[in-house]
Every structure is written in C-alpha cells, then in structure tokens.
Amino acid sequence: MLNLTYEYKLIPTDAQRETFDLWLSICRQVYNYALRERKDWVNSRKCDINACSIRQEYIIPADAPRPTFYTQCKSLAEAKKSNPFLKLPHTHVLQQVLRQLEAAFVAMWERGHGFPRFKKRMRSFVFPQLNQEVVRKFDRNHEVNLPKIGWVKMHLSRPIPQGFEVKQIRIVKRASGYYAMLSLALEVDLPQPLPSGRGLGIDLGLEHFLATSDGELIDRPRFFVDGQRKLKLLQRQLKRKLIGSRKYRQLHSRIALHHEYISNSRKDFHFKTAHYLCDQGQMIFAEDLNLKAMSAGMLCKHTLDAGFGQFLNILGHVCFKRGAYFAKVDANGTSQTCPRCQSHTGKKELSQRMHKCPECGYETNRDVAAAQVVLQRGYTAVGHIAVNFGEGK
Template identity: 55%
Template sequence: MFTLIYEFKLKPTNAQVAVFQQWLEQCRKVYNYALRERKDWVNSRKCKGYACSVKSEYIIPADTPAPTYNSQAVALTQAKKNIPGLEQVHSQVLQQTLKRLQLAFEGMWKNRRGFPRFKKPGRMRSFVFPALGKQPIQGNRIKLPKIGLVKFNQSRPIPDDAIIKQARIVRRASGWYVQLTLQWKVSVPEISPTGTSLGIDVGLMHFAAVSNGRTFPNPRPFKRLESKLKSLQKKVASKQFGSNNRAKAQAKVAKLHERIANTRKNYHWELAHNLCDWADMIFAEQLNLKALGKGFLAKHCLDAGWGQFLDVLRACCFKRGVYFQKVPAKGTSQTCPNCLEDTGKKKLSQRVHKCQFCGYTCDRDVASAQVVEIRGVVAVGHTVGKLSEGKGSVLEDVKLCLPVTEESPAF
C-alpha cells in the first residue's frame, strides 16, 4: 500500500464553524477525562505499603484493572447516553480521541517521552474521521459524516484511483483545513543507489553546504521576526484575561507563528528540489537533534529546523526518484576529504579547512559535506577516487560508513 496526505483549505459556513468548535471542545473534555482516569489509577499505586501521605490518598480497589483504550471506549458508549453534548459528536471521532491518548502513553513507554498533559481550552486543534462514506468528494465539496457537505479549495486534483481512507479537520490561525489520507494498492520499487552523488552538511553560518562547493544561506525566519513577535506578546500580556481584545491579540500572535513556520517550510522544499536536480544520490548526516535543541545554541538550531529539512528532503527524494541515506556524523569536520587524514578539532571561529598533511584548502562546511559524500558512497558499495592507505583511510574509516537504518516514512 502506498499512502499520501493531501491538504486542502476548507470554506465552512458560520454554522459549520460552530459545529467544528463544539466538536473540538467535546473531544478535549473526553481526552482530559480519560487522562484523569488513567492518572488517578497510576497515583493510587504510588502509595507505600507501610505509610500514607499526610494530605490525601487515592482510594481505588487493588483489584481494579488499569484503564485501557478498550475499557474507556466501552465507558464512553455508556456516557453518551447520559451526556447530551457527547451524543452530538460522531462516535468514531470520540473513539479516535481515545486512541490519540493511547498513542501518547505508548510514546511515553517506548520513546521515553513525558507524561501526557491535560489540554486547556483551545489546545485541541484537530479531530479525525477514520472512515468516510461512498463518494465523499462531490465537486469542490467534501461530505463529512453527521456534518454534511463542506466547501473546500481544491488546489490540486485528487487521483481517481486513490482510496480516501480518513479525513482530519485541523484548525489553524489562518482558517480550517482538511487532510485527506489517500491510499493506492500498488507496490513502489526501491530506489537503487546509482549515478552521481552529493553530500550535505547543515549548519548555522550556512544553512546547507554541498559537496560540489555550493552553500545556501540560513534564512533565520524566527530571528527576523522575533522583535515583532515580542511586541505582539507584550500586547497580549497587557489585555484582560478572558476578554475579546486578548483573544484578538492572541490571534495575531498565532498568525505570526504560522507565517514563520510557512516561510521555513517553503525554503526547505525549494532547497530540497534544487538538490534533487543536481544528483542521483544524496547523503546527509545523522544528527542528534534532541541534544542540539537543548544546547546553548538551541534557539538558532530550532530556528533552522534541520529535522524538518531532512524529512522534507527524504520525501522529495522519494518523489523524484533520488536515493537518500544518512551516514554517521562523527568526525566529519575533523577529516580531510582529500587525504582522509584526521586534522584535529576546529574551533567554531575557524571557518576554513586547511589540511596540514596535503595542503587541501576549502570552506569548512564544504569539506564536511565532501566527507559525508565519501562515507555515503562507501556505504552503498561504490568506489571512491583518491583512496589512501593506513590511518585515516577509507578502508579503516569504513566502520563509520555503515548506513543508518531508519523506518521508511509515510507520505
């Protein structure tokens, strides 16, 4: 199965917007209630057997099983009979909210994420229809269960042979959007690593340096609009809590954040298409993005959005038929791409690579990109020119050239 997500902007009426907002609020309440039930069960098991806290304790029988998606889904069916607000929302939409909470707990257990948090009013921004009826697309309108036909801006045609599996309604500062998950019953062949190669090194001075000598500037979208964002946030702080003026000021802040995100993502896609025009194989570094997002340059690293760029580049290579792979980043800035000797650590202020062994001189980031290209070419089993023997050679450095195994992304 091949999956793609198409996003379109909705044009709902005022009545439909009111329904969307009501459904989001009900989904938020269901999410918080289910989270409260799970959290109470966890806290009731924290009491020590020989002592109780001075303040209070959770009194839950010891034989009570832990709340799960199945048990909470059954309780939700009973709650819909007694709560009128829940009866107005589609049953599968509420079930998807419980699945969303289940995925949050699985992320905490498997990926060491934080404990799921309660969502305050306005925090829930999307709900999902896991299944649509027959022929949900009728011209420039989409038929949503229990809501009806909603107009949308069909910016690109939907293939006739695609199966619409689900629809997600998303609220943003610029309006309402629908994300359609399309599937095809086809098998996509794997892209073979052949042809010309290219290495990429991402950084802050240059957003991306390419092994062919080209460098791309860092747009810094957040840095350019940071002063304007501070001004808008000060206006929000000066408004009375809960007033309409505060809501209007918060909407301006949200629109500016969306503008920053759109500017960054548009630059990533343009750069990804340019890189795909130059080569048949593209190699990039496997970076520890979590650690970079917590260092002393965290704000600048997050502003660059390297993680999103690498995901966009992988998706673009997949659509363009270009082979993409990540290689280990250890020692790329300390290795000479010409003689492959270890030149030692460089200070951040040292922007030129000059090898003391062979005299090769070039931009520091370009040299790292060339090392990334060499490692990628060796990893896929191709030969590299100018191989040296002994310490620092490609043959000895082959341990660092092993490919990084990753799960294939869902597009």
C-alpha cells in the first residue's frame, strides 16, 4: 500500500469559512469536555478513601468505568439529543476528535508523552470516510466535495496522480487561509531501498547545519533569529492596541503570517538540502540524536530554529522517494573517535573546531571527522567494508 498526502489551498466562500470556524469551535468544545471527563475520573482515584481533601474532592462512583473512546462516542450520541449544535458537524468529524484524544492518552502511556492539555483552539478536523466523488474539475480551478458542506473551490497546485484513491481529507486552518490535505492510497507493493552504492555520512550541528563525510560544510540559515526583529516590532505595536479592536486583529494576523513564513522557509530549506544529499550518495547515514535533550539545553532556541527533527523526517521521506537507503547510527562518541585509526581522542571543548589525532596525526574539521565516523558506523551496520580516511596524509 502506497500512501501519499497532497496539500491544496482552499478558496471558500464567506458562508463556508464561517462553517469551518463553527465546526472548529465545536470540535474544540467536544475535545475539552471529553478531556475533562477523563481527568475527573483520574483525579477521583488519586487518594485513599480515608484521606480525601477537606475542602473539595471529585465524587465519582467507585464502580464507574474509565472513560474510553467507545464509551465517549456513545455519550456523544446521547448528548446530540439535548444539544442541537452537536448535530451541525458531521458525525465522523466529532468521532475523530475523540479518537485524537484517545491517541494522546496512548502516547502518554506508551511513549512517555505528557498528560494531554486543554485546547485553546482547534486547527483542523478530519473527514475519515468518503463514499462519493471527491474532486472534480471546474474551469481553471478544482473543487473538493466535503460532506454536509458541499463543493469548495481549491487551487490545484499539482495534479492528483492517476490511479490513487482519496481515503480521507483533513481541513487545516492557518494564518494564510484554509488548506485541504488529501490522503491518497494506491494498492501497490513498493520494496524498501536496499543498501548499495556510494555512502555519505552527515553530522548535524549549530556552527554549520551539517557536515558531510566528503568534507563539505553547509551553513545554517537562522530563520527565526533573522526574523525576530520584525516580530519584535509587530508585537510591540500589538501591545499598544485595544484587545479585540480592528487594528489588534490586523496586527495579530500579520504576526501569524510572519510565523508561517518562517516555518515555510525552514521546511523549504530542509527539502532542498535533502534532495541535494540524495544527489551526492545512494546511502545516507545520520546520527540517532536525543532531540528532546538538545531542545532543552542552553542553546535550545537555536536548536529548535534549526529543526533537526523535521529535517531527519524529511530526509527519510526524500530518500525513500528517490530510492536511496537511509539509516541512523549510534551518536555516542562520534566527535571523540578518530576516523583514521579509531583511537579515542577524548572530549573536545566546543571552541575546539579542528580534529587532530595524537596517535596518527590525522587533522580535519571536527564536524567532518564526526561525519566520517558516522559513515564508518553505517557501513559496519549494513555489512559493507568501512573506508579508512586520511590515508597518505
């Protein structure tokens, strides 16, 4: 099964835009209500029966079952009888909101994520099932058929591939407008890329965005840092405006658009860099970094600005699309190992930007040496003969 996601910008009418906003508001209320129901059940089981608080306590019967996705779907169906506004969105849309909440709790239990939080705003909703014609041509534009909303115009930035079936549609609200994310599926088996061809190791960093085992250094664009001056000016103006006024809303929209521009610029750089790396080699190896710890350190602002996690995800996707092999290797000690003689050189200070081995005398850039060690570990993992750098120097 081959799955793709294509994103198109919608051109809704004023009535359709109001419908989108209303549905997002209802989805947010359903999510928060269901989360409150689960949170109350958890809090009612936190203390012993003889150690309850004197001031207040959650009183829920002892035999009350834990709220789950299925029980809350039944409660939602009952709530529609007394709350007509719950009948406005499509039934499957509200069920997907409860499924999203269930996924958040599963992530907390199994992957160590934090306890789900209440949402101030909902940014998207999903139509999980589509049983009719979804996209049709309309003059120069196209239209997408959304249940209970009808045909909505969209800008066809690229054609939908032949043979693919639209499985679901996610409507996303951003500062620049509404977007439709079409999940496409095709019944075909694609083999995973096998390790073959020329290898390339990369080392991510803040001095340079990445260094390759070939000795190339790619500078890191400072997307948020460079755009911070404009954000500071806009936020200073926003502070002086009356909350809710027309000028306040205009400035708030400009700030959101600038944040979206920064995000789009970063993603564009990541895609172009990933394609450039695929041009250099057929096997690409990267470090398996602890991104959560890196984003909580002293340089967290610059680490988050670089977006290493997003880049590695994009690199894996681009490698699969272009038939290149991508794998992560152990990141421990890559900057403390000599790529020529494999000796342990000890911990280097951040100010020390050159690698010079005291055993064999191999000298090169610190990040390049780490990328060469990553390439050697990648070759060892896939069973290839590891290269030896620095021979004859």
